[in-house]
Amino acid sequence: xxxxxxxxxxxxxxxxxxxxxxxxxxxxxxxxxxxxxxxxxxxxxxxxxxxxxxxxxxxxxxxxxxxxxxxxxxxxxxxxxxxxxxxxxxxxxxxxxxxxxxxxxxxxxxxxxxxxxxxxxxxxxxxxxxxxxxxxxxxxxxxxxxxxxxxxxxxxxxxxxxxxxxxxxxxxxxxxxxxxxxxxxxxxxxxxxxxxxxxxxxxxxxxxxxxxxxx
DNA sequence: TGGGGGATGGGCT
DNA sequence: GCCCATCCCCCAA
Numbered sequence: 566x567x568x569x570x571x572x573x574x575x576x577x578x579x580x581x582x583x584x585x586x587x588x589x590x591x592x593x594x595x596x597x598x599x600x601x602x603x604x605x606x607x608x609x610x611x612x613x614x615x616x617x618x619x620x621x622x623x624x625x626x627x628x629x630x631x632x633x634x635x636x637x638x639x640x641x642x643x644x645x646x647x648x649x650x651x652x653x654x655x656x657x658x659x660x661x662x663x664x665x666x667x668x669x670x671x672x673x674x675x676x677x678x679x680x681x682x683x684x685x686x687x688x689x690x691x692x693x694x695x696x697x698x699x700x701x702x703x704x705x706x707x708x709x710x711x712x713x714x715x716x717x718x719x720x721x722x723x724x725x726x727x728x729x730x731x732x733x734x735x736x737x738x739x740x741x742x743x744x745x746x747x748x749x750x751x752x753x754x755x756x757x758x759x760x761x762x763x764x765x766x767x768x769x770x771x772x773x774x775x776x777x778x779x780x
Numbered sequence: 781t782g783g784g785g786g787a788t789g790g791g792c793t
Numbered sequence: 794g795c796c797c798a799t800c801c802c803c804c805a806a
Contacts, residue, residue, distance in 0.1 A: 622787070624787080631787070632787090633787085633802095638803095640802075640803070641802090642801085642802060642803085656787090656801090656802090657786095657799090657800065657801060657802090658786065658787065658788060659785090659786060659788055659789085659797095659798080659799070659800085660786085660798070660799035660800035660801065661788070661789080661798065661799055661800080662787095662788050662789070664787060664788085666787090679787060681787085704789085708788065708789065709787070709788075710788050710789060711788085711789070751787070752787070752788090753786085753787050753788070754787060756785095756786085756787095757787095776788095779788095779794090
C-alpha cells in the first residue's frame, strides 16, 4: 500500500489555475456560489500562501444598490469594476481593512464577487506572522478584512490579472454538496435598502472560518 | 475644498 | 454588546 503527499511543487506543475474564460461568465450569482471550494493564492517575495474560499458575496453591477457601481457610477476607484472579468478589485474599508473582490463578466458590466473568508491551506506560518495570531484561531482568515490580510492582499493588489502569478485562483476539485451551501443576505449593506435582503451571500455550512454577522 | 461615512475587526466591559 | 480606529472616497458647494 502506497501513500503520498501532494506537495506544493506538484500542485504548481499541474494546470489548476482558473482560465480567463471562467471569469467572463456573466452570471455573478452562479460564480459567487461556484467559487466556494476554489483555492485563492498569492505569491509575495517568494512567499506562497493559499486558502480555500468558504464564504463569498455577489455584487450585481449597476442594478445593485449595494455595489460601488450602482447606477453606473464610474470613478477612479470603481473603474476596476468595469474591466473585463479576471482582475482583482481591492479597496480600503473603514480606513483599515483591505477587501478583495473578483471582477467578473464582460467589459463595462461591473459585476464582482467579494471573498469573505478562506480556510488556510498553504503557508499557515506566514499567515500567522501577517495576522499576529496562531493559525488555530479561526479569526486568522474569517471575515473579508482578515482573509485579505492573511493572504497579504493590500491596495497594491488592485486590478491585478488573476491569470498571472502574483494572485490567482485554482480548482483543486474541492466540491460541496448543494445542501451544505447556504445562501443568505449580505453583510453590512443595510444602506442598500431593498437590495440588502437579496440572498447573495454564500457560505459552506459548518465551516469554522465563515464569518459571524453581528447580531 | 470640506466633511460625512463606509461590503470591518479586535479588544474590552 | 459597545466602541472606535483610520483613511480614502465621493459629492455637494
